[in-house]
Amino acid sequence: MTAAALTSPAAAARTVSTVRTDAAGELLDLLPAGGGLSWVRRGEGLVGWGEAARLEVSGPRALAEAADWWEEYSAGLDVGDDLGVPGSGPVLFGSIAFDPVAGTSVFVVPEVVVGRRDGVGWVTAIGTAPELPAPVRDGDGPAPRLRYADGALDPASWCAAVATAVERIAAGDLAKVVLARDLLVSAEPALDPRRLLHRLAARFPGCWTFAVDGLLGATPELLLRRSGRQLSSRVLAGTAPRGAGAEDERLAAALLGSAKDRAEHALAVDSLVRALEPYCAELTAPAEPELLTLANVRHLATDVVGRQRASAGLLELVGAVHPTAAVCGTPTTDAAALIGELEAMDRGRYAGPVGWMDARGDGEFGLALRCAELTEDGGARLFAGCGIVAGSDPAAELAETQSKFAAFQAALES
Numbered sequence: 398m399t400a401a402a403l404t405s406p407a408a409a410a411r412t413v414s415t416v417r418t419d420a421a422g423e424l425l426d427l428l429p430a431g432g433g434l435s436w437v438r439r440g441e442g443l444v445g446w447g448e449a450a451r452l453e454v455s456g457p458r459a460l461a462e463a464a465d466w467w468e469e470y471s472a473g474l475d476v477g478d479d480l481g482v483p484g485s486g487p488v489l490f491g492s493i494a495f496d497p498v499a500g501t502s503v504f505v506v507p508e509v510v511v512g513r514r515d516g517v518g519w520v521t522a523i524g525t526a527p528e529l530p531a532p533v534r535d536g537d538g539p540a541p542r543l544r545y546a547d548g549a550l551d552p553a554s555w556c557a558a559v560a561t562a563v564e565r566i567a568a569g570d571l572a573k574v575v576l577a578r579d580l581l582v583s584a585e586p587a588l589d590p591r592r593l594l595h596r597l598a599a600r601f602p603g604c605w606t607f608a609v610d611g612l613l614g615a616t617p618e619l620l621l622r623r624s625g626r627q628l629s630s631r632v633l634a635g636t637a638p639r640g641a642g643a644e645d646e647r648l649a650a651a652l653l654g655s656a657k658d659r660a661e662h663a664l665a666v667d668s669l670v671r672a673l674e675p676y677c678a679e680l681t682a683p684a685e686p687e688l689l690t691l692a693n694v695r696h697l698a699t700d701v702v703g704r705q706r707a708s709a710g711l712l713e714l715v716g717a718v719h720p721t722a723a724v725c726g727t728p729t730t731d732a733a734a735l736i737g738e739l740e741a742m743d744r745g746r747y748a749g750p751v752g753w754m755d756a757r758g759d760g761e762f763g764l765a766l767r768c769a770e771l772t773e774d775g776g777a778r779l780f781a782g783c784g785i786v787a788g789s790d791p792a793a794e795l796a797e798t799q800s801k802f803a804a805f806q807a808a809l810e811s
């Protein structure tokens with residue numbers, strides 16, 4: 398089934414202007430109280446608010462429909478863009494379901510976007526250009542009172558699911574599956590997305606702090622960036638906890654030397670490279686992964702770069718590479734079926750692509766990891782998953798989900 402609810406631009410709102418702004422300060426400080434849209438890393442990126450148009454879509458052609466809709470929508474705009482850089486002019490934010498066929502993907506064109514790239518700032522407005530709001534730095538009030546509850550599976554049941562996955566892998570049914578679990582949190586007073594985004598960005602400056610339609614987080618994984626014909630991706634898989642003092646160094650060395658984690662990582666890189674190859678004139682992936690160190694965990698990381706050959710748009714490319722084995726498994730179809738069998742939950746937009754694109758087709762989509770979906774009662778549903786391969790230990794994987802939940806929990810609890 399395809400469900401497409403779209404808004405067309407009203408005649409009065411067809412004018413788009415991008416002008417340079419020297420407004421200093423943090424992008425996230427400009428967000429309205431209820432939150433808004435965000436894609437920010439190390440103080441650069443995009444924030445947006447207001448809704449000039451919106452598309453919710455599912456079904457076998459979901460991403461193709463979204464691409465057509467954006468092309469038609471943006472072609473109908475009268476754009477004045479002083480900068481002409483990736484992210485200037487009209488911008489579409491998107492949060493794509495883990496399973497775009499069954500799940501609902503959400504695309505939003507904000508009325509106002511403020512961007513910063515290489516130190517240059519700009520503001521884009523659809524319709525009448527607004528006065529920029531006074532920046533608000535959230536942070537001093539007390540944290541809300543929080544209560545956590547198990548999501549679909551309690552820890553013991555989730556460990557049993559991991560043990561079943563390990564058996565299936567040992568039986569030769571598949572090589573890898575990523576199993577996730579959810580954690581529910583209720584909050585009094587209701588969670589404030591702007592406050593959460595500030596805290597995520599402060600603790601994870603090297604991650605992309607994102608917010609699209611109630612899904613927010615700080616992801617370390619870049620699924621695909623397109624800038625003209627240049628493509629890049631940061632693939633992550635293989636995780637170790639952080640330790641204190643010398644123990645931290647020992648854990649880092651053990652991760653880099655772990656045959657299990659290297660195998661898990663190689664499958665993720667391979668899945669991306671295979672999917673991207675048909676579109677590329679050049680594609681380079683280093684043979685050895687590097688370590689990516691975050692406040693809560695370390696990952697094996699590989700930066701892949703390519704030059705596009707065919708004229709495919711960004712959403713087509715995203716649809717071609719998703720889901721990689723960093724969030725699904727190998728072979729993809731068997732892993733997706735096992736996820737459906739064992740996780741006992743709907744991932745929704747968790748582990749799906751999240752990001753933005755402009756009218757030239759440049760943009761960035763990460764994977765929605767280390768994130769939570771805000772719930773109507775003012776709380777949230779947190780997600781964390783782990784790659785399961787031969788030799789995975791259920792207790793260690795459970796501990797890994799706890800380390801990953803800790804990324805969002807630190808923002809909730811401070």
Ligand SMILES: C=C(O[C@H]1C=CC=C(C(=O)O)[C@@H]1O)C(=O)O
Pocket residue numbers: 575577618633634635636696722723724748766767780781782783784785801
């Ligand atoms: C699925 C998640 O992480 C993926 C990305 C990096 C490392 C992973 C791992 O080591 O299992 C996962 O593949 C998650 O954080 O929910």
